[in-house]
Each structure stands twice: as structure tokens, then as C-alpha cells.
Amino acid sequence: xxxxxxxxxxxxxxxxxxxxxxxxxxxxxxxxxxxxxxxxxxxxxxxxxxxxxxxxxxxxxxxxxxxxxxxxxxxxxxxxxxxxxxxxxxxxxxxxxxxxxxxxxxxxxxxxxxxxxxxxxxxxxxxxxxxxxxxxxxxxxxxxxxxxxxxxxxxxxxxxxxxxxxxxxxxxxxxxxxxxxxxxxxxxxxxxxxxxxxxxxxxxxxxxxxxxxxxxxxxxxxxxxxxxxxxxxxxxxxxxxxxxxxxxxxxxxxxxxxxxxxxxxxxxxxxxxxxxxxxxxxxxxxxxxxxxxxxxxxxxxxxxxxxx
Ligand code: KIV
Numbered sequence: 001x002x003x004x005x006x007x008x009x010x011x012x013x014x015x016x017x018x019x020x021x022x023x024x025x026x027x028x029x030x031x032x033x034x035x036x037x038x039x040x041x042x043x044x045x046x047x048x049x050x051x052x053x054x055x056x057x058x059x060x061x062x063x064x065x066x067x068x069x070x071x072x073x074x075x076x077x078x079x080x081x082x083x084x085x086x087x088x089x090x091x092x093x094x095x096x097x098x099x100x101x102x103x104x105x106x107x108x109x110x111x112x113x114x115x116x117x118x119x120x121x122x123x124x125x126x127x128x129x130x131x132x133x134x135x136x137x138x139x140x141x142x143x144x145x146x147x148x149x150x151x152x153x154x155x156x157x158x159x160x161x162x163x164x165x166x167x168x169x170x171x172x173x174x175x176x177x178x179x180x181x182x183x184x185x186x187x188x189x190x191x192x193x194x195x196x197x198x199x200x201x202x203x204x205x206x207x208x209x210x211x212x213x214x215x216x217x218x219x220x221x222x223x224x225x226x227x228x229x230x231x232x233x234x235x236x237x238x239x240x241x242x243x244x245x246x247x248x249x250x251x252x253x254x255x256x257x258x259x260x261x262x263x264x265x266x267x268x269x270x271x272x273x274x275x276x277x278x279x280x281x282x283x284x285x286x287x288x289x290x291x292x293x294x295x296x297x298x299x300x301x302x303x304x305x306x307x308x
Pocket of ligand 1: 056058059060195218228
């Protein structure tokens with residue numbers, strides 16, 4: 001690390017931390033809610049400076065920053081480390097930690113204990129879990145333990161295999177009813193917000209009037225109260241496959257490769273470092289150093305003489 005970490009930039013010093021009542025108010029006023037994922041200190045600083053409302057430390061980080069082939073392998077300890085780094089770079093957005101696969105399904109007690117670790121050890125404001133079914137009971141338990149919890153329905157990547165792969169969900173009336181049922185159950189269980197992932201826009205539009213909590217969509221059309229994208233998808237950092245809803249707003253990976261390649265070219269061509277990248281020493285001190293080494297470039301043992 002060559003520089004001291006700076007206090008995160010803020011879009012306006014007056015910006016207040018985003019609270020749950022503020023999110024509810026945004027829904028009521030029809031103000032779109034902006035959520036992005038982040039997985040480390042610099043991405044959190046970027047989210048802060050851009051003025052987003054919610055930052056999710058998604059288990060997608062298992063793929064985008066840890067290189068796993070899916071979100072399933074990422075461990076709780078890995079997620080806590082990512083979330084704690086994000087916390088250090090964030091001031092105003094609501095920080096949500098994603099409960100990874102295997103860390104909450106077994107029992108309500110396990111779900112509460114895991115959610116507590118996100119709050120106590122990583123400084124998260126809230127947690128997110130995937131799915132309906134038994135996740136409804138887990139969400140209820142977490143909410144009753146005093147930890148705000150976000151639901152996630154439609155395509156739930158932790159259980160994608162059971163859903164038939166990474167496919168849009170709710171594309172038949174029957175399957176759309178399942179999505180609706182899960183969303184309603186999560187709302188009643190006490191979730192403060194729900195993510196809709198990869199469901200037809202018309203299905204979201206149909207369900208939205210019935211839901212009281214803010215719904216954040218990803219691949220769920222424009223009717224939801226807010227939108228979320230994965231940081232590495234939206235900035236073009238990740239080289240893996242991106243889903244169709246992952247609009248790319250920048251191509252940072254190309255810039256990064258070009259930068260590192262330019263560095264390599266300059267090192268190999270002897271053009272870096274230049275004098276302005278080096279430190280100086282008083283000539284007398286340098287003379288003494290060289291004398292003690294037996295002369296510049298001609299010492300008998302050079303630095304090794306200093307050991308005897
Ligand atoms: O892990 C993640 O990034 C997510 C978002 C896609 C909502 O769950």
C-alpha cells in the first residue's frame with residue numbers, strides 16, 4: 001500500500017445515512033431507490049461518492065472477487081471479511097450483508113447467529129437471505145431478533161440448480177403465483193425490503209401494487225421501487241458471463257489491462273522509474289556509504305563485508 005486510506009468522499013457533506021424509514025418514504029414518494037453491490041474498501045468508496053442508497057455485500061462477490069464458479073462455495077468468514085472492508089469505506093448508504101449458502105438454512109437459531117455476526121463483526125445495518133419456503137421462518141426469526149432483513153425471490157442463485165439453472169422465473173401463471181406467494185410471505189415475516197431477480201417485467205408490475213415494502217429489481221423490469229446491479233457487471237470489471245439485464249456503464253477492465261500493460265512496457269523498456277519517481281540522498285552521505293562498501297562497484301565483498 002503506497003498511500004494512506006482517505007476518508008470516503010461524499011456527494012454532499014449534508015447527506016444523512018439512509019435509514020429504513022427513509023427507504024419506506026422513498027417508496028411512498030415514488031423516488032427510485034439505487035442499490036449496488038460492493039466487496040471491498042475502494043468499491044465502497046465509489047458507491048459512497050456516487051451517492052447510492054443501499055450497498056449490498058452480495059454473495060456474488062464469491063464469483064466476482066474470489067473467483068468461485070458460482071455463489072455456492074463462498075464461506076461465511078469470507079463474506080464477513082468482504083463486508084468489514086466495505087463498512088470501512090462507507091458512511092451513508094444502508095449496508096446489507098448477504099447470508100451465504102449454508103449459513104442460515106439449518107434452523108432459525110443458525111440464521112440469527114449468522115445475522116448477528118454480520119452486524120457485530122462486519123458492521124452491517126441489515127442482512128439479506130434468498131428464497132421463500134423455510135427462508136420465511138428464518139427471515140421472521142432474524143427480524144424478531146432485531147436485525148433488519150431483506151428477502152430475495154425469483155431467481156435465487158444459491159439454489160439455481162433446483163430452479164433449473166440460471167433462468168428467468170415466474171414465466172407461467174403457476175410459477176408467477178409462487179413468486180407472489182414467497183414475496184407476500186416474506187413481507188409478512190417482517191422483511192423491510194425484497195429483491196425481485198429475473199422475473200418478467202409484467203409480473204413485477206402485477207405484483208407491485210400489493211407489496212408495501214420497497215422492492216428492488218434486478219432483471220425484473222421498471223415497475224419495482226428500485227434497481228440493483230452487480231458492481232463488476234455495471235463497470236465492466238468482471239470477465240465472466242453477464243446476464244442480459246446487466247447493463248454495462250463503463251469498461252473498467254479494459255482500462256485496467258491497458259494500465260498494467262503500459263507499466264510492464266515501461267519497466268521492460270527502462271522508462272520507469274524516471275527521476276521524479278525516485279528519492280534523493282545527500283552526496284556526502286552517499287560518498288560515505290560507498291567508502292564503507294569499499295568503493296562504488298569495486299568493493300571486495302560489498303555489502304557482505306558489513307556482516308563480518
Ligand atoms: O449477490 C448478489 O449480488 C445479489 C444481487 C444480485 C441482488 O444477491
